[in-house]
Amino acid sequence: MPVPAPNLYPPFNIVRLSHVEYRVIDLAASRAFYVDTLGLQVTDEDHETIYLRAMEERGHHCIALVKAEAPSVGVLGFKLFDEEDLDRAAAFFEGKGLPVEWVAQPFMGRTLRTRDPWGIPLEFYVKMDRLAPIHQKYRLYNGVKPLRIDHFNMFASDVDASVGFYNEIGFRVTEYTEDSETGRLWAAWMHRKGGVHDVAFTNGLGPRLHHTAFWVPTPLNIIDLLDLMSTTGYLPNIERGPGRHGISNAFFLYVRDPDGHRIEIYCSDYQTVDPDLEPIRWDLKDPQRQTLWGAPAPKSWFEEGSAFEGVEPVASDLKAQPIIAP
Structure with a gap:
């Protein structure tokens, strides 16, 4: 499609x-x-x-x-x-x-x-x-120094249908992963604010929230967070990364909060404000689409997500499988 x-x-x-x-x-x-x-x-x-x-x-x-x-x-x-x-x-x-x-x-x-x-x-x-601005109150900067919320990524049982609906309300596709055998979308990234995405949809048991992402100043802030988490009892909460995505070109880290909600720490994507910007297509079998460099995503990253209150997720009938870590 x-x-x-x-x-x-x-x-x-x-x-x-x-x-x-x-x-x-x-x-x-x-x-x-x-x-x-x-x-x-x-x-x-x-x-x-x-x-x-x-x-x-x-x-x-x-x-x-x-x-x-x-x-x-x-x-x-x-x-x-x-x-x-x-x-x-x-x-x-x-x-x-x-x-x-x-x-x-x-x-x-x-x-x-x-x-x-x-x-x-x-x-x-x-x-x-x-509220009053605090971006120059540098004594308040701690942890990974989060600057702003950046995007939501959701599991969807029908990515094509989700993209169609969110396109109708004004979200524009910037990049997408296509299963070449069926021609169906396996994932898509859509924006309003001029970055790579405000919302994204990934094939799977859905709807569920895959993650919420926060923009940080530099990749070095992510390294600082890894040092902090590894020495304060949060080592098991580090799920994936650091690395760089092919899709979005972003430097990333995924961590889990105490309840299992997934948070992405994110920086270095690109501007998408032109209304006629052509979306970038990736093949599902291209190993660099999700990880330009870095370790492959673990199985949990493809299967686990947060339930939406009052919603019973359903399985996708698209059974195409991307590359995952052993």
Whole structure:
């Protein structure tokens, strides 16, 4: 199935991805990981929820850690351009027969809660509380020195269908992996903000969240994080990397939080703002598509992900298999 032509005039205007809500069992353990180890900044907390932002972010939060009995993902959040776009988004999802609910969210203005056709919980808003800039408060920089949230990657049971839907709401494909035997998409990377992706879809049992990624200043920050994690009890939480992706050209590291949620540490991808930028095709059997250099991805990276709350994932019928580590 061919990659769809970019939809330059979508029904509403998404600016970028914004935030994720992780359900976690032990707030103290999660705080130690995200704040003391990764270096995210606490913007508000109580005995039920911790809100975090990265160093360049002016919005109140990019992660909400919510105490729960079992790990899951509560919602993926996206910022829209203006209030009219919020109303147009509600009309679009309602027209698709998808749930539409206006919810009150702490530190946010009018907020639309819905789901995509496969059940992924989505949240759209325009206004979030703005905080004072901290990007030049260098004494606050700790851990991997995270600058901003960069993207979500989801397992999808039908990548072609997922790309078609998200293309309809304005996400543009930058790179994709195709199974040459069937002509179907095995994975695709799609953006709004002008990087390689805000969202990506990978073939597998889905929908599930594969990872959330954070942009960091340099590859050396990733090396510093590896030194820190290996000497503070987090060595088993290092899952994959460091290395460089063929797709996106990014320098990467994948780590797991105390509940198993996967976080990618990411830098060095490229600009994609031109509306007529042609997507780059990769063959599924090309070993450099996922790892330009570095060790191959472990089996866990292809199979394990975080459940979305209230969603029962289904298996993909595309059985093509990429190269994995022994």
